[in-house]
Amino acid sequence: xxxxxxxxxxxxxxxxxxxxxxxxxxxxxxxxxxxxxxxxxxxxxxxxxxxxxxxxxxxxxxxxxxxxxxxxxxxxxxxxxxxxxxxxxxxxxxxxxxxxxxxxxxxxxxxxxxxxxxxxxxxxxxxxxxxxxxxxxxxxxxxxxxxxxxxxxxxxxxxxxxxxxxxxxxxxxxxxxxxxxxxxxxxxxxxxxxxxxxxxxxxxxxxxxxxxxxxxxxxxxxxxxxxxxxxxxxxxxxxxxxxxxxxxxxxxxxxxxxxxxxxxxxxxxxxxxxxxxxxxxxxxxxxxxxxxxxxxxxxxxxxxxxxxxxxxxxxxxxxxxxxxxxxxxxxxxxxxx
Ligand SMILES: Nc1ncnc2c1ncn2[C@@H]1O[C@H](COP(=O)(O)OP(=O)(O)OP(=O)(O)O)[C@@H](O)[C@H]1O
Ligand SMILES: [Mg+2]
Numbered sequence: 001x002x003x004x005x006x007x008x009x010x011x012x013x014x015x016x017x018x019x020x021x022x023x024x025x026x027x028x029x030x031x032x033x034x035x036x037x038x039x040x041x042x043x044x045x046x047x048x049x050x051x052x053x054x055x056x057x058x059x060x061x062x063x064x065x066x067x068x069x070x071x072x073x074x075x076x077x078x079x080x081x082x083x084x085x086x087x088x089x090x091x092x093x094x095x096x097x098x099x100x101x102x103x104x105x106x107x108x109x110x111x112x113x114x115x116x117x118x119x120x121x122x123x124x125x126x127x128x129x130x131x132x133x134x135x136x137x138x139x140x141x142x143x144x145x146x147x148x149x150x151x152x153x154x155x156x157x158x159x160x161x162x163x164x165x166x167x168x169x170x171x172x173x174x175x176x177x178x179x180x181x182x183x184x185x186x187x188x189x190x191x192x193x194x195x196x197x198x199x200x201x202x203x204x205x206x207x208x209x210x211x212x213x214x215x216x217x218x219x220x221x222x223x224x225x226x227x228x229x230x231x232x233x234x235x236x237x238x239x240x241x242x243x244x245x246x247x248x249x250x251x252x253x254x255x256x257x258x259x260x261x262x263x264x265x266x267x268x269x270x271x272x273x274x275x276x277x278x279x280x281x282x283x284x285x286x287x288x289x290x291x292x293x294x295x296x297x298x299x300x301x302x303x304x305x306x307x308x309x310x311x312x313x314x315x316x317x318x319x320x321x322x323x324x325x326x327x328x329x330x331x332x333x334x335x336x337x
Contacts, residue, residue, distance in 0.1 A: 006036040006172065006204050007057065012066035014049075014056050018279065025278045026052040028228035029066070031305065036171075039198065039205040041215030041236070043251065044225035045275060050208045053225070054174045057206065058090045059083075070172075088118055091170040095177040097161035101149045107135070107160055108145040114167045134163040137200075139193060155186035159193065166197070174206045179214065191217050213255045216240065221311075224248045227286040228278055230305060234312035244314040246291045247271075285317065293332055297323050 012030045015023040027049045034040050042050050055061045057068055059075060068075040070086060078086060094100040101110055111131045121127035132142040138159040149157055158178060165173055175194065179187040195218060198205060209215045215222055216236060223233040224247060232245040243249045250269040257263045271290045276282055282289050288298035297317050305315040317323040318332065 004036045005033050006071060007034040008069040009033070009057065010067050010069070012053070012056060012068065013064045014052050014061055015064040022279055025228050025281060027056060028278075028281070030225075030228075030230045031066075032223060032230060032233065034204060034206065035220075036204055037198075037202055038220040039207055039218050041207045041209060041219030041222040042225060043209050043212055043215055043222065046210065047275060047278065048225040049228045049278070050225055051176055054092070054176050054206060054208055058092060058174055059086065084118075088168045089171045091165040091168065091173050093158075093161050093165045093173060093175040093178045096181050097154070097157040098149060100161060101157065101164075103149055106146050106148060107140075107163075110149075110160065111135075111164050111167050114164065118168055120168065130167075134166055137166065137197065138163045153186075154182050155190060158182060158186075158190055162190075162193065162197070166201070169201075170203070172204045172206075174208070176208045177210065178207075180210060187214075188217075194218060211255070212240075212251050224251065227275065227281055229286060229315065230313075231287065231316070232312075232314045234309070238309060238312050242309070242312075244308050244312070244319055245287075245316050246293055246318075247287050248314075285315075293318060295324075295332070 009030060009032050012027055013025070014027040015025050017023045030053060032040070042053065044050055052061065056063050059068070070090075073082060075086070105113070108128070108131050111134060112127060115121055115127060115130070121130060131145060135141055135144055140156065140159055140163070149160065152160065178194070179190050182190060194205070197203060205218070207215055207218055212222070219236045221233065222236050222239045223230050224245065225231065226247050232239065232243065232248045239248065240252065243252050250271050253267055253269040257266055269292070273290050276286065276289055282299075284300050285291070285298040285303050288294040291298070295317070301317070301323070303315040303317045304320060305313050306320065308314045308319045318329055324332070
Protein backbone atom coordinates (compact mmCIF):
# COMPACT_ATOMS: atom_id res chain seq x y z
CA UNK A 1 0.00 0.00 0.00
CA UNK A 2 1.37 3.42 -0.79
CA UNK A 3 1.41 5.98 1.96
CA UNK A 4 -0.03 8.82 0.02
CA UNK A 5 -2.49 10.78 2.20
CA UNK A 6 -5.92 11.11 0.59
CA UNK A 7 -7.86 12.71 3.40
CA UNK A 8 -6.99 14.74 6.43
CA UNK A 9 -9.21 15.96 9.21
CA UNK A 10 -7.98 18.68 11.58
CA UNK A 11 -9.63 19.33 14.95
CA UNK A 12 -13.05 18.62 13.58
CA UNK A 13 -16.04 19.52 15.73
CA UNK A 14 -19.69 19.00 14.92
CA UNK A 15 -22.05 20.35 17.53
CA UNK A 16 -25.83 20.25 17.11
CA UNK A 17 -27.30 23.35 18.76
CA UNK A 18 -30.19 22.85 21.15
CA UNK A 19 -30.83 26.52 21.98
CA UNK A 20 -30.02 28.44 25.15
CA UNK A 21 -26.32 28.01 24.47
CA UNK A 22 -26.51 24.22 24.78
CA UNK A 23 -25.45 21.77 22.09
CA UNK A 24 -24.91 18.07 21.48
CA UNK A 25 -21.15 17.75 21.09
CA UNK A 26 -21.40 14.82 18.71
CA UNK A 27 -17.84 15.19 17.40
CA UNK A 28 -15.60 17.26 19.60
CA UNK A 29 -12.12 17.76 18.20
CA UNK A 30 -11.12 14.80 16.03
CA UNK A 31 -7.96 14.78 13.92
CA UNK A 32 -7.03 11.95 11.59
CA UNK A 33 -5.53 11.16 8.23
CA UNK A 34 -6.28 8.41 5.76
CA UNK A 35 -3.92 6.84 3.28
CA UNK A 36 -5.07 6.17 -0.25
CA UNK A 37 -6.21 2.57 -0.62
CA UNK A 38 -6.46 1.74 3.06
CA UNK A 39 -9.37 0.78 5.28
CA UNK A 40 -9.73 2.70 8.49
CA UNK A 41 -12.15 1.10 10.93
CA UNK A 42 -13.96 3.34 13.41
CA UNK A 43 -15.49 1.75 16.49
CA UNK A 44 -17.24 2.92 19.62
CA UNK A 45 -20.51 2.59 21.49
CA UNK A 46 -23.79 3.93 20.19
CA UNK A 47 -23.92 7.72 20.21
CA UNK A 48 -20.14 8.32 20.35
CA UNK A 49 -20.25 10.24 17.07
CA UNK A 50 -19.17 7.72 14.41
CA UNK A 51 -21.91 8.54 11.90
CA UNK A 52 -21.59 12.26 12.53
CA UNK A 53 -17.87 12.03 11.84
CA UNK A 54 -18.54 10.08 8.64
CA UNK A 55 -21.19 12.52 7.47
CA UNK A 56 -18.93 15.47 8.17
CA UNK A 57 -16.12 13.93 6.14
CA UNK A 58 -18.32 13.41 3.16
CA UNK A 59 -19.62 16.98 3.25
CA UNK A 60 -23.16 16.08 4.37
CA UNK A 61 -22.60 18.13 7.52
CA UNK A 62 -20.86 21.45 7.75
CA UNK A 63 -18.29 21.26 10.58
CA UNK A 64 -18.80 23.56 13.56
CA UNK A 65 -15.03 23.90 13.73
CA UNK A 66 -11.98 22.40 12.08
CA UNK A 67 -11.43 21.30 8.54
CA UNK A 68 -11.56 18.44 6.08
CA UNK A 69 -8.86 18.28 3.43
CA UNK A 70 -9.35 15.92 0.52
CA UNK A 71 -6.68 15.37 -2.10
CA UNK A 72 -4.85 18.40 -0.73
CA UNK A 73 -7.87 20.69 -1.08
CA UNK A 74 -9.77 22.16 1.85
CA UNK A 75 -13.45 21.37 1.48
CA UNK A 76 -14.30 24.92 2.45
CA UNK A 77 -12.26 26.37 -0.41
CA UNK A 78 -13.52 24.10 -3.18
CA UNK A 79 -15.24 25.78 -6.09
CA UNK A 80 -18.42 24.34 -7.55
CA UNK A 81 -16.60 22.14 -10.03
CA UNK A 82 -14.29 20.71 -7.40
CA UNK A 83 -17.20 20.12 -5.06
CA UNK A 84 -19.09 18.25 -7.76
CA UNK A 85 -16.06 16.01 -8.33
CA UNK A 86 -15.67 15.57 -4.57
CA UNK A 87 -19.26 14.38 -4.23
CA UNK A 88 -18.73 11.96 -7.04
CA UNK A 89 -15.60 10.58 -5.39
CA UNK A 90 -17.10 10.13 -1.93
CA UNK A 91 -19.91 7.62 -1.58
CA UNK A 92 -21.70 6.05 1.32
CA UNK A 93 -22.97 2.55 2.08
CA UNK A 94 -25.61 2.47 4.81
CA UNK A 95 -26.53 0.09 7.58
CA UNK A 96 -30.05 -0.56 6.41
CA UNK A 97 -30.12 -0.94 2.64
CA UNK A 98 -33.88 -1.31 2.70
CA UNK A 99 -34.42 2.12 4.22
CA UNK A 100 -31.93 3.72 1.86
CA UNK A 101 -33.31 2.17 -1.34
CA UNK A 102 -36.58 3.55 -2.72
CA UNK A 103 -38.96 0.55 -2.74
CA UNK A 104 -40.76 1.79 -5.87
CA UNK A 105 -37.64 1.86 -8.03
CA UNK A 106 -36.17 -1.12 -9.84
CA UNK A 107 -32.58 -2.03 -9.19
CA UNK A 108 -31.60 -0.59 -12.57
CA UNK A 109 -33.34 2.69 -11.76
CA UNK A 110 -31.69 2.83 -8.34
CA UNK A 111 -28.23 2.43 -9.80
CA UNK A 112 -28.97 4.74 -12.75
CA UNK A 113 -30.05 7.60 -10.50
CA UNK A 114 -26.60 8.81 -9.38
CA UNK A 115 -25.31 8.21 -12.92
CA UNK A 116 -28.01 10.51 -14.29
CA UNK A 117 -27.37 13.20 -11.68
CA UNK A 118 -23.74 13.27 -12.74
CA UNK A 119 -24.51 12.89 -16.45
CA UNK A 120 -22.25 9.88 -16.76
CA UNK A 121 -23.75 8.16 -19.80
CA UNK A 122 -25.36 9.83 -22.77
CA UNK A 123 -26.19 6.53 -24.37
CA UNK A 124 -28.90 4.35 -22.82
CA UNK A 125 -27.41 1.04 -23.89
CA UNK A 126 -24.04 2.03 -22.59
CA UNK A 127 -25.62 2.90 -19.25
CA UNK A 128 -27.43 -0.43 -19.08
CA UNK A 129 -24.20 -2.27 -19.81
CA UNK A 130 -22.52 -0.37 -16.96
CA UNK A 131 -25.38 -1.30 -14.62
CA UNK A 132 -25.11 -4.98 -15.46
CA UNK A 133 -21.35 -4.82 -15.00
CA UNK A 134 -21.82 -3.29 -11.54
CA UNK A 135 -24.35 -5.96 -10.59
CA UNK A 136 -21.87 -8.62 -11.64
CA UNK A 137 -19.13 -6.86 -9.67
CA UNK A 138 -21.15 -7.26 -6.49
CA UNK A 139 -22.15 -10.87 -7.12
CA UNK A 140 -25.59 -10.30 -8.65
CA UNK A 141 -26.50 -10.45 -12.33
CA UNK A 142 -28.28 -8.67 -15.16
CA UNK A 143 -31.54 -10.49 -14.49
CA UNK A 144 -31.77 -8.70 -11.16
CA UNK A 145 -31.89 -5.30 -12.85
CA UNK A 146 -35.64 -5.17 -13.33
CA UNK A 147 -36.62 -6.37 -9.88
CA UNK A 148 -37.56 -4.32 -6.81
CA UNK A 149 -35.68 -4.14 -3.49
CA UNK A 150 -38.28 -6.20 -1.58
CA UNK A 151 -37.59 -9.16 -3.84
CA UNK A 152 -34.12 -9.55 -2.35
CA UNK A 153 -32.65 -10.90 0.86
CA UNK A 154 -30.89 -8.58 3.31
CA UNK A 155 -27.45 -9.54 2.05
CA UNK A 156 -28.48 -9.07 -1.57
CA UNK A 157 -29.99 -5.70 -0.79
CA UNK A 158 -26.72 -4.64 0.76
CA UNK A 159 -25.04 -5.72 -2.49
CA UNK A 160 -27.42 -3.42 -4.37
CA UNK A 161 -26.52 -0.61 -1.97
CA UNK A 162 -22.85 -1.27 -2.70
CA UNK A 163 -23.43 -1.34 -6.48
CA UNK A 164 -25.19 2.00 -6.18
CA UNK A 165 -22.33 3.47 -4.19
CA UNK A 166 -19.93 2.27 -6.90
CA UNK A 167 -21.99 3.68 -9.77
CA UNK A 168 -19.90 6.83 -10.05
CA UNK A 169 -16.51 5.12 -9.79
CA UNK A 170 -15.73 6.72 -6.44
CA UNK A 171 -12.33 6.80 -4.74
CA UNK A 172 -13.60 6.84 -1.21
CA UNK A 173 -16.38 4.90 0.47
CA UNK A 174 -17.81 5.40 3.91
CA UNK A 175 -19.51 2.22 5.02
CA UNK A 176 -21.61 3.05 8.08
CA UNK A 177 -22.26 -0.25 9.86
CA UNK A 178 -22.85 -2.02 6.54
CA UNK A 179 -23.10 -5.47 8.09
CA UNK A 180 -24.70 -4.76 11.47
CA UNK A 181 -28.21 -5.49 10.22
CA UNK A 182 -27.24 -8.71 8.43
CA UNK A 183 -27.32 -12.32 9.60
CA UNK A 184 -23.97 -13.46 10.91
CA UNK A 185 -23.67 -15.98 8.06
CA UNK A 186 -24.03 -13.21 5.49
CA UNK A 187 -21.74 -10.72 7.21
CA UNK A 188 -18.54 -12.47 6.15
CA UNK A 189 -19.72 -12.58 2.53
CA UNK A 190 -20.30 -8.85 2.44
CA UNK A 191 -16.94 -8.19 4.12
CA UNK A 192 -15.21 -10.38 1.53
CA UNK A 193 -17.02 -8.57 -1.25
CA UNK A 194 -15.91 -5.19 0.08
CA UNK A 195 -12.33 -6.41 0.40
CA UNK A 196 -12.30 -7.72 -3.16
CA UNK A 197 -13.82 -4.53 -4.56
CA UNK A 198 -11.30 -2.46 -2.67
CA UNK A 199 -8.44 -4.38 -4.19
CA UNK A 200 -9.87 -4.35 -7.71
CA UNK A 201 -10.81 -0.68 -7.70
CA UNK A 202 -8.18 0.75 -5.36
CA UNK A 203 -10.83 2.16 -3.04
CA UNK A 204 -10.21 3.89 0.26
CA UNK A 205 -12.64 2.83 2.99
CA UNK A 206 -13.85 4.30 6.22
CA UNK A 207 -15.59 1.40 7.86
CA UNK A 208 -17.80 2.18 10.85
CA UNK A 209 -18.84 -0.52 13.31
CA UNK A 210 -20.05 -0.93 16.88
CA UNK A 211 -17.54 -3.40 18.12
CA UNK A 212 -14.00 -4.44 17.49
CA UNK A 213 -14.78 -7.96 16.31
CA UNK A 214 -16.47 -6.58 13.18
CA UNK A 215 -13.66 -4.33 12.02
CA UNK A 216 -10.74 -6.66 12.58
CA UNK A 217 -11.15 -8.57 9.33
CA UNK A 218 -11.25 -5.58 7.09
CA UNK A 219 -9.25 -2.75 8.70
CA UNK A 220 -5.63 -1.79 8.14
CA UNK A 221 -5.91 0.68 10.97
CA UNK A 222 -8.53 1.19 13.64
CA UNK A 223 -9.70 4.28 15.48
CA UNK A 224 -11.65 4.06 18.74
CA UNK A 225 -14.12 6.81 19.59
CA UNK A 226 -15.65 7.76 22.91
CA UNK A 227 -18.09 10.62 23.45
CA UNK A 228 -17.07 12.62 20.41
CA UNK A 229 -13.34 12.05 20.81
CA UNK A 230 -10.86 9.76 19.14
CA UNK A 231 -9.20 8.03 22.10
CA UNK A 232 -6.87 5.64 20.29
CA UNK A 233 -5.71 4.90 16.76
CA UNK A 234 -3.23 2.32 15.52
CA UNK A 235 -2.52 -0.41 13.00
CA UNK A 236 -5.11 -3.15 13.57
CA UNK A 237 -2.59 -5.68 14.78
CA UNK A 238 -1.00 -3.22 17.24
CA UNK A 239 -4.38 -2.23 18.56
CA UNK A 240 -5.35 -5.84 19.23
CA UNK A 241 -1.99 -6.86 20.63
CA UNK A 242 -1.27 -3.85 22.72
CA UNK A 243 -4.17 -1.53 23.40
CA UNK A 244 -3.06 1.50 25.43
CA UNK A 245 -6.27 3.32 26.23
CA UNK A 246 -8.30 1.90 29.13
CA UNK A 247 -11.44 2.21 26.99
CA UNK A 248 -9.92 0.19 24.14
CA UNK A 249 -8.79 -2.39 26.71
CA UNK A 250 -12.36 -2.68 27.96
CA UNK A 251 -13.81 -2.99 24.44
CA UNK A 252 -11.25 -5.64 23.53
CA UNK A 253 -11.91 -7.62 26.69
CA UNK A 254 -15.44 -8.17 25.38
CA UNK A 255 -14.23 -9.81 22.14
CA UNK A 256 -14.14 -13.63 22.41
CA UNK A 257 -10.83 -15.31 21.56
CA UNK A 258 -10.99 -18.38 19.25
CA UNK A 259 -8.29 -20.22 21.25
CA UNK A 260 -10.16 -22.01 24.12
CA UNK A 261 -7.24 -21.79 26.60
CA UNK A 262 -6.80 -18.10 26.05
CA UNK A 263 -10.55 -17.61 26.06
CA UNK A 264 -10.67 -19.26 29.50
CA UNK A 265 -8.16 -16.74 30.86
CA UNK A 266 -9.65 -13.71 29.16
CA UNK A 267 -10.13 -10.92 31.66
CA UNK A 268 -13.41 -9.10 31.16
CA UNK A 269 -13.29 -5.45 32.07
CA UNK A 270 -16.75 -4.27 32.96
CA UNK A 271 -17.16 -0.54 32.45
CA UNK A 272 -18.89 1.09 35.38
CA UNK A 273 -21.78 3.50 34.92
CA UNK A 274 -23.43 4.84 31.81
CA UNK A 275 -22.06 6.89 28.93
CA UNK A 276 -22.38 10.54 30.00
CA UNK A 277 -24.42 12.93 27.88
CA UNK A 278 -22.63 14.62 24.98
CA UNK A 279 -24.54 17.78 25.93
CA UNK A 280 -22.71 18.06 29.22
CA UNK A 281 -19.63 15.83 29.03
CA UNK A 282 -17.30 15.37 32.05
CA UNK A 283 -14.48 17.90 32.45
CA UNK A 284 -10.93 16.92 31.56
CA UNK A 285 -10.88 13.41 30.12
CA UNK A 286 -14.45 12.53 29.14
CA UNK A 287 -13.80 8.84 29.84
CA UNK A 288 -12.69 9.40 33.43
CA UNK A 289 -16.11 8.70 35.00
CA UNK A 290 -15.88 5.11 33.78
CA UNK A 291 -12.14 4.58 33.93
CA UNK A 292 -10.57 2.28 36.48
CA UNK A 293 -7.33 4.28 36.45
CA UNK A 294 -8.90 7.71 36.90
CA UNK A 295 -6.67 10.15 38.82
CA UNK A 296 -6.80 13.79 39.83
CA UNK A 297 -5.34 15.16 36.60
CA UNK A 298 -8.07 13.45 34.58
CA UNK A 299 -10.74 15.80 35.96
CA UNK A 300 -8.84 18.98 35.25
CA UNK A 301 -7.01 18.44 31.95
CA UNK A 302 -8.05 16.97 28.63
CA UNK A 303 -5.46 14.37 27.59
CA UNK A 304 -3.44 14.98 24.44
CA UNK A 305 -3.85 12.62 21.51
CA UNK A 306 -0.21 11.69 21.27
CA UNK A 307 2.03 9.06 19.73
CA UNK A 308 2.62 6.17 22.14
CA UNK A 309 4.23 3.81 19.62
CA UNK A 310 5.05 4.04 15.94
CA UNK A 311 1.91 5.34 14.27
CA UNK A 312 0.03 4.43 17.44
CA UNK A 313 -1.85 7.27 19.14
CA UNK A 314 -3.72 7.42 22.42
CA UNK A 315 -5.36 10.16 24.46
CA UNK A 316 -4.67 9.18 28.06
CA UNK A 317 -2.71 10.93 30.82
CA UNK A 318 -1.18 7.61 31.85
CA UNK A 319 1.08 7.74 28.82
CA UNK A 320 1.94 11.42 29.03
CA UNK A 321 5.29 11.70 30.83
CA UNK A 322 4.50 15.32 31.69
CA UNK A 323 1.60 14.06 33.81
CA UNK A 324 2.69 10.62 35.04
CA UNK A 325 6.30 9.41 35.15
CA UNK A 326 7.18 5.84 34.21
CA UNK A 327 7.53 4.64 37.81
CA UNK A 328 4.14 5.94 38.83
CA UNK A 329 2.55 4.55 35.67
CA UNK A 330 3.84 1.06 36.51
CA UNK A 331 2.35 1.32 40.00
CA UNK A 332 -1.04 2.50 38.79
CA UNK A 333 -1.25 -0.21 36.13
CA UNK A 334 -0.09 -2.89 38.60
CA UNK A 335 -2.73 -2.07 41.18
CA UNK A 336 -5.72 -2.02 38.84
CA UNK A 337 -4.46 -4.26 36.04
N1 LIG B 1 -28.96 15.63 13.44
C1 LIG B 1 -28.74 15.58 14.76
N2 LIG B 1 -29.26 16.49 15.59
C2 LIG B 1 -29.04 16.44 16.93
N3 LIG B 1 -28.29 15.50 17.53
C3 LIG B 1 -27.74 14.55 16.74
C4 LIG B 1 -27.94 14.54 15.32
N4 LIG B 1 -27.28 13.46 14.81
C5 LIG B 1 -26.69 12.86 15.86
N5 LIG B 1 -26.97 13.50 17.02
C6 LIG B 1 -26.48 13.15 18.36
O1 LIG B 1 -25.07 13.16 18.30
C7 LIG B 1 -24.51 12.08 19.03
C8 LIG B 1 -23.69 11.21 18.10
O2 LIG B 1 -24.56 10.55 17.19
P1 LIG B 1 -24.05 9.59 16.03
O3 LIG B 1 -25.24 9.15 15.27
O4 LIG B 1 -22.97 10.26 15.29
O5 LIG B 1 -23.45 8.39 16.88
P2 LIG B 1 -23.01 6.93 16.39
O6 LIG B 1 -21.70 6.67 17.04
O7 LIG B 1 -23.10 6.83 14.92
O8 LIG B 1 -24.12 6.00 17.07
P3 LIG B 1 -24.75 4.60 16.55
O9 LIG B 1 -23.72 3.57 16.85
O10 LIG B 1 -25.97 4.44 17.40
O11 LIG B 1 -25.05 4.74 15.09
C9 LIG B 1 -25.69 11.37 19.68
O12 LIG B 1 -25.86 11.89 20.98
C10 LIG B 1 -26.85 11.75 18.79
O13 LIG B 1 -28.05 11.72 19.51
MG1 LIG C 1 -24.21 5.65 13.62
